[in-house]
Amino acid sequence: MFEKILSRSQLYNAFFGPRQPEPGTIFLLQKRVYILPTRPGLAYALALAVMLIGSINYNLSLGYILTFLLASMGLVAILHTFRNLVHLHITPGRAEAVFAGETAWFELFVENRSGYERCCLSLWHQGKAAQCDVAAGRGTTVSIPAAAQKRGWLAPGRITMDTRFPLGLLRAWSYIQPDMRCLVYPKPDDGLLPLPEPSGGRGEKRVSGGGSDDFAGLRPYQASDSPRHIHWKAAARGRGLQTKVFSGRAAAELWLDWNELPANLDLEAKLARLTRWVLSADRDGLRYGLRLPALELAPDAGEPHRLNCLRALALYDL
Amino acid sequence: MISNPSIQLRHLFWLLAGLALVAAPHAPRLPWWLNLIALIFLAWRVYLGLGERVLPKKWLLTLFVAGGVFGVYFTYRTIFGRDSGVALLVLFLSLKLLELHHQRDAIVLILLAYFLALTNFFYSQTLPTAGLMLAAALVNTASLVHFAAPGRALRANFKTAGVLLAQAVPVMLILFFLFPRVQGPLWGLPQDAYSGVTGLSDSMSPGLISRLSQSDAIAFRVKFQKDAPGRPQLYWRGPVFWHFDGRTWRPGDFRPFGQLRFEATGIPYDYELTLEPHNHNWLFALELAAKIPPNASVTADYMLISRTPVRNRVRYDMSSYTNFTTRGTDDADELRPGLQLPQGFNPRARRLALEWAQSANTDAAIVQRALRYFREEGFVYTLEPPLLGRDSVDEFLFGSKLGFCEHYASSFVFLMRAAGVPARVVTGYQGGDINPVDGYMIVRQSDAHAWAEVWLKGRGWVRFDPTAAASPVRVESGVAAAVPATDPLPLMARTTLVWLRELRYNWDALANKWNQLVLGYNPERQREFLTSFGMNEPSWENMALTLFWAVGGLLALLTAWLLRRMRTLDPVQRLWLRFCNKLGNKGSPRSAHEGPADFVTRAAERYPLKANLIRAIGERYIALRYGERADPRMLAELRVLVREFSV
Numbered sequence: 001m002f003e004k005i006l007s008r009s010q011l012y013n014a015f016f017g018p019r020q021p022e023p024g025t026i027f028l029l030q031k032r033v034y035i036l037p038t039r040p041g042l043a044y045a046l047a048l049a050v051m052l053i054g055s056i057n058y059n060l061s062l063g064y065i066l067t068f069l070l071a072s073m074g075l076v077a078i079l080h081t082f083r084n085l086v087h088l089h090i091t092p093g094r095a096e097a098v099f100a101g102e103t104a105w106f107e108l109f110v111e112n113r114s115g116y117e118r119c120c121l122s123l124w125h126q127g128k129a130a131q132c133d134v135a136a137g138r139g140t141t142v143s144i145p146a147a148a149q150k151r152g153w154l155a156p157g158r159i160t161m162d163t164r165f166p167l168g169l170l171r172a173w174s175y176i177q178p179d180m181r182c183l184v185y186p187k188p189d190d191g192l193l194p195l196p197e198p199s200g201g202r203g204e205k206r207v208s209g210g211g212s213d214d215f216a217g218l219r220p221y222q223a224s225d226s227p228r229h230i231h232w233k234a235a236a237r238g239r240g241l242q243t244k245v246f247s248g249r250a251a252a253e254l255w256l257d258w259n260e261l262p263a264n265l266d267l268e269a270k271l272a273r274l275t276r277w278v279l280s281a282d283r284d285g286l287r288y289g290l291r292l293p294a295l296e297l298a299p300d301a302g303e304p305h306r307l308n309c310l311r312a313l314a315l316y317d318l
Numbered sequence: 319m320i321s322n323p324s325i326q327l328r329h330l331f332w333l334l335a336g337l338a339l340v341a342a343p344h345a346p347r348l349p350w351w352l353n354l355i356a357l358i359f360l361a362w363r364v365y366l367g368l369g370e371r372v373l374p375k376k377w378l379l380t381l382f383v384a385g386g387v388f389g390v391y392f393t394y395r396t397i398f399g400r401d402s403g404v405a406l407l408v409l410f411l412s413l414k415l416l417e418l419h420h421q422r423d424a425i426v427l428i429l430l431a432y433f434l435a436l437t438n439f440f441y442s443q444t445l446p447t448a449g450l451m452l453a454a455a456l457v458n459t460a461s462l463v464h465f466a467a468p469g470r471a472l473r474a475n476f477k478t479a480g481v482l483l484a485q486a487v488p489v490m491l492i493l494f495f496l497f498p499r500v501q502g503p504l505w506g507l508p509q510d511a512y513s514g515v516t517g518l519s520d521s522m523s524p525g526l527i528s529r530l531s532q533s534d535a536i537a538f539r540v541k542f543q544k545d546a547p548g549r550p551q552l553y554w555r556g557p558v559f560w561h562f563d564g565r566t567w568r569p570g571d572f573r574p575f576g577q578l579r580f581e582a583t584g585i586p587y588d589y590e591l592t593l594e595p596h597n598h599n600w601l602f603a604l605e606l607a608a609k610i611p612p613n614a615s616v617t618a619d620y621m622l623i624s625r626t627p628v629r630n631r632v633r634y635d636m637s638s639y640t641n642f643t644t645r646g647t648d649d650a651d652e653l654r655p656g657l658q659l660p661q662g663f664n665p666r667a668r669r670l671a672l673e674w675a676q677s678a679n680t681d682a683a684i685v686q687r688a689l690r691y692f693r694e695e696g697f698v699y700t701l702e703p704p705l706l707g708r709d710s711v712d713e714f715l716f717g718s719k720l721g722f723c724e725h726y727a728s729s730f731v732f733l734m735r736a737a738g739v740p741a742r743v744v745t746g747y748q749g750g751d752i753n754p755v756d757g758y759m760i761v762r763q764s765d766a767h768a769w770a771e772v773w774l775k776g777r778g779w780v781r782f783d784p785t786a787a788a789s790p791v792r793v794e795s796g797v798a799a800a801v802p803a804t805d806p807l808p809l810m811a812r813t814t815l816v817w818l819r820e821l822r823y824n825w826d827a828l829a830n831k832w833n834q835l836v837l838g839y840n841p842e843r844q845r846e847f848l849t850s851f852g853m854n855e856p857s858w859e860n861m862a863l864t865l866f867w868a869v870g871g872l873l874a875l876l877t878a879w880l881l882r883r884m885r886t887l888d889p890v891q892r893l894w895l896r897f898c899n900k901l902g903n904k905g906s907p908r909s910a911h912e913g914p915a916d917f918v919t920r921a922a923e924r925y926p927l928k929a930n931l932i933r934a935i936g937e938r939y940i941a942l943r944y945g946e947r948a949d950p951r952m953l954a955e956l957r958v959l960v961r962e963f964s965v
Contacts (some may be wrong), residue, residue, distance in 0.1 A: 024910040043426070047433055053504065057504045060443065061443060062447070063494075068489075076482055083881055167463060168462055168465055169462070
């Protein structure tokens, strides 16, 4: 019983509130919205105190009125600031996979089901803020940047949502921890070493320049594709840049094998090397397979295969 | 985490506008060089803002500050006064403009602007000032909103500021009426705190009252219980002067406090007088006051003296007799100051007075002789008398014959004394206009007047008005009718336009209401007001307690009203959630991933007895929420079903 009452208090929530990711849509209940004056707000209070003393000292009736009007406005502003944040719905959205060292973007859908607009909401994460305004009965998508430093799953952790609207004298804030994660691939290494030779017996020697025997189809251009494989005729017809993909024996079955890497490389360096190989092989339109100590992905080509490989590398041994 | 973005031009413009609104009314009171500096800095800041140029360096600003503070010190001879304080505030404000880089600086400016708005009330608390400062508060508050929501439209921000101020009004009113009032000042006020108020002075020299007569300012307002006396009887008694040095009349030696001793006939006039602050101790009353206001005494020459200088508007009840006789004293010692004359001044006047004294057999006859002189020798009543030299009385009586009331009163008393009749000068106001709108009589500075009192054996001190002898119109109809049309009078005093006069009456009535209700609300009035509301003992503890509950209650109401639109708007969704809660409380909550159809199926399986009801609710919810056309009847059904549902 005591616990139940406590759990409704703000103080309790501040210290013992949910530290775990909250599944589904997050609803900003009153009890999880906190409010305190900002530094300008404290200066405002100080100015009002001086104005009150001046009014008393000089018996200024209008001075009282002005001081009280501004003081009351400060009180009313508490309500306005609080209601600017409270009762919002926040739903996790997409979080596209990135490579380590890049910036991951977590999309949050902020929904305002109430009958008045919400202004100047900030979502703070790692010292950076994403701003948004939400009209009455509308929603908007906010992308929260996060530095992806390590491979694996990246969760945004605690996000501080705050607002100083309308006067900037008060700050209402709330902590949210949306249940979402972003896949972070290992960072590819510098790429000085070429791809390994296709393994013997299971295909012919790889033709320099990449397998280019049998035309297998087109796929959208990627920044690292060789200009020789761009379908220039299509580009000239205004269909955008597309890359020709080839298959066949010449695009020999390439094995990107953990065991063939030098033994003196550490685990992350090995993964970085394999990641680059996956990217290069995919760019060159090769069929490639990935062999990790406990996992083997059969040779294949194309986008889904590439993503599978990268995912396996990202999550290896975690 | 505090971000300090730079300032947009449109926001800069409104910030400057708000500052100009609070600083502009100070301009006439400030030294010219400070106005110039403020204008130059304002223009400079606009110029820099328009071209997105770099603001001046800090050392330059420090130089300006030092120079400005020096300038203020040399102008006011202090930096700790009221006026010099305002000057410094304006100086810092205009300098801060050149240091306005970030939002933080802008907020400092806005807070200073609020404070500067308050300082305007040192000088004027009239309705127009109040209106102007309210507008300034709106613009400055909108600036706060601009800097809190820089991306928003200006119009929306102004609306937000207006809404905030409007919603603040109820709480403001409660604070105004219930905040325990303390009679200021809390500590010694600066010397110049009450300079610049107009009114009669504690001496009288030629030209002083005629200058005062050109002011339209209100001296006091009077509310008579019944009819007011006729205009010729409206002599409002103020300072009395005994000592003449040839040019200036002064009060003379200290007059002991006494009692009101006189014999009155007829019925007294009862009235209430609201006196504007004039920074002196005397109070005004119709001749002759029959009672003494609280915290005041009366002198032997019938001056009402307040214990403290009148620095705020005061209101007191009075009662006066217009028919009276002061028996007064026969003691020669006490009458001697009434015969004092400076040696070696005005020989012709002295000779004339001596002639009268020799030819007349009573003092009363001398008085009549003198009045006839004023009546018959072609004296002109004018606001613009020529400057007089050393023998001012001689020059006036035998030379220019152009004078205002102080000339008449002064030379009349001089003649009386020279003839051996005790006399004294009385200043005050003569006249007053009834405002037909609210029935208050208004007495203005332009009604300022001086007259004489002569001591006659057996009758005591008797009032004689030499001005009335020379210009009877002055006493019967007022200054405007009496002076030549070319004299400079306050515009309104002479107007013959009916609508203008009516407008002015309405305005005065409004200003009077404002004074009585708002500006006159002091600790005493607060006690009366709260007692009339049934508060038995309006101590500050009681007020604070009431204040606390009243503000709390009001804020609670406002909260309820503000948050009323916070609820989810959709009634269907509300009913559905209620239904889910009912099931959830019984131990089968809906999972986050579970759609309504799945949940209904599961619940129906778990509670077979209620399965039909559960399915009915589910069907209606799905139809209402996801269906093509929602039937309003279905919503009513859903409401009933959910209400009756229980497990």
